Amino acid sequence: MILPGSVKECVQALAEHGAAAKLVAGGTDLLPQLKNHLLKPGVVVDLSGVATLKKLTADKGLRIGAAVTARELERDGRLATGAYRGLAESGALVGSVQVRHLATLGGNICNAAPSADMIPPLLALDAEAVIAGPRGERRVPLRDFITGVRTTVLGADELLVELSVPDPGPHSGGAYLRHTPRRELDIAVVGVGSQVTLANGVCTKARIALAAVAPTPVHARAAERALEGQALTPQRIEEAAKLAVEAARPISDQRGSVEFRRHLVRVLTRRTLTTALARANGGQA
Amino acid sequence: MNVRKQAMTLTLNDELVEVLVKPYETLLDTLRETLGLTGPKEGCGTGDCGACTVHLDGKAVASCLVLALQARNRQVRTIEGLGTDDTLHPLQDAFVRHGVPQCGFCIPGVLMAAAALLAETPRPSDEEIRYGIAGNLCRCTGYTKMVTAIAEATAAVPQGAR
Numbered sequence: 001m002i003l004p005g006s007v008k009e010c011v012q013a014l015a016e017h018g019a020a021a022k023l024v025a026g027g028t029d030l031l032p033q034l035k036n037h038l039l040k041p042g043v044v045v046d047l048s049g050v051a052t053l054k055k056l057t058a059d060k061g062l063r064i065g066a067a068v069t070a071r072e073l074e075r076d077g078r079l080a081t082g083a084y085r086g087l088a089e090s091g092a093l094v095g096s097v098q099v100r101h102l103a104t105l106g107g108n109i110c111n112a113a114p115s116a117d118m119i120p121p122l123l124a125l126d127a128e129a130v131i132a133g134p135r136g137e138r139r140v141p142l143r144d145f146i147t148g149v150r151t152t153v154l155g156a157d158e159l160l161v162e163l164s165v166p167d168p169g170p171h172s173g174g175a176y177l178r179h180t181p182r183r184e185l186d187i188a189v190v191g192v193g194s195q196v197t198l199a200n201g202v203c204t205k206a207r208i209a210l211a212a213v214a215p216t217p218v219h220a221r222a223a224e225r226a227l228e229g230q231a232l233t234p235q236r237i238e239e240a241a242k243l244a245v246e247a248a249r250p251i252s253d254q255r256g257s258v259e260f261r262r263h264l265v266r267v268l269t270r271r272t273l274t275t276a277l278a279r280a281n282g283g284q285a
Numbered sequence: 286m287n288v289r290k291q292a293m294t295l296t297l298n299d300e301l302v303e304v305l306v307k308p309y310e311t312l313l314d315t316l317r318e319t320l321g322l323t324g325p326k327e328g329c330g331t332g333d334c335g336a337c338t339v340h341l342d343g344k345a346v347a348s349c350l351v352l353a354l355q356a357r358n359r360q361v362r363t364i365e366g367l368g369t370d371d372t373l374h375p376l377q378d379a380f381v382r383h384g385v386p387q388c389g390f391c392i393p394g395v396l397m398a399a400a401a402l403l404a405e406t407p408r409p410s411d412e413e414i415r416y417g418i419a420g421n422l423c424r425c426t427g428y429t430k431m432v433t434a435i436a437e438a439t440a441a442v443p444q445g446a447r
Contacts, residue, residue, distance in 0.1 A: 001291070001308040001309065001352070001354055003354065003357075024352065024355075026350075027350050027351060027352060027355070028332055028347075028350050031311070031331075031332075031349070031350045031351075031352070032330075032331040032332070032350075034309065035330055035331070044308070044309065044352070046352065046354060046355055048355045049357075071344070095332065095420070096332075096333075096335060096347075096419055096420020096421075097345055097398065097401075097402075097416075097417065097419070097420050098332065098335055098338050098345050098346050098347040098398065098420045099332050099347060099350070099420065101341070101344040101345060101346045102332075102346050102347065102350055102351065183419070184416070184419040184420065185333055185419070185420065
């Protein structure tokens, strides 16, 4: 086990061990995989000693270190209202409190499960992934970061270090909802993160990101376009919710059927858009 | 896999401890097998049941999901360090008086989750108590007595106490 103290030392360890190395941050995904022998890394590189990965700064947008925990997103006062509330809501839904104190934002993203809760709100905020590697830093829009079920653009010699969220502006609101049979320790049947930004009563930007309805989290682009430039009436929100269903390509499995998931996309899109709109208008919904 | 042990120190129940650990052993295994603290239990081993809950730097965590080396130079508290040899913690006292434990397997984890909740939210509502222990499964009896006992202990725990 390698215990680096800086991003630079992490990159060096990855350069030395390549694909044999596996990074561990919170360990909540990695440890069950190790225990079930799904994974046999040559060496584990522990990120818990890298302080810069744990920083969250809010100044004209957000910079969130990859090792910021779900619990920190849930409880950070800077995410508690308006624009970033969807991100806080997604953090509050991960695992149990014992898991949220460990599980990291970067881990949730790099694990790249289709049902990952913390990804849709960040997609809805147009977040960028900041990646460190042997040739320095590169930035990739989060929507391009995940390439398939549990696969990302990260090379074997790279690590995700930060999520960068551009300033959504003064009248922006976000919300995240998922459907699960029980609230805690469950996995989304469907998750929806919505973000709306307003100017003079008109929606200038709308983002709707869906989880657990495709191999990767996806944007409902037709629904977003139907809202932009419009006043957000309940009728327009309902039309967008119908359009969002078209972006979903769900499978039937033990958590839910195709039909049920499509229904949930419509319901959760309508609810998150309605809440995001209220928050953009300064409401505490 | 490299099985050479590595030395590390941690503060365990307020005492500085030096211990040799295998690279991929969990904090739970180190506590139970090497350090002899069998309060934290392994139920599921995958972070779903909460029986292994300990405090890491004051926060409730599933010790079955923490690699021992990740606890290096940090503060760990187990159920053995919640009260003292002479005095039960108010939560333990309330659990005894209300007859909360049946088989007892989940209880150390529940108590550590509840203690962490009270440190963060000194006067929790019943709903906050229920969410505070939602990561802990009890398969004997249920949660009604637990919630009652925690609510009662709440009044006895001074603000800011562990």
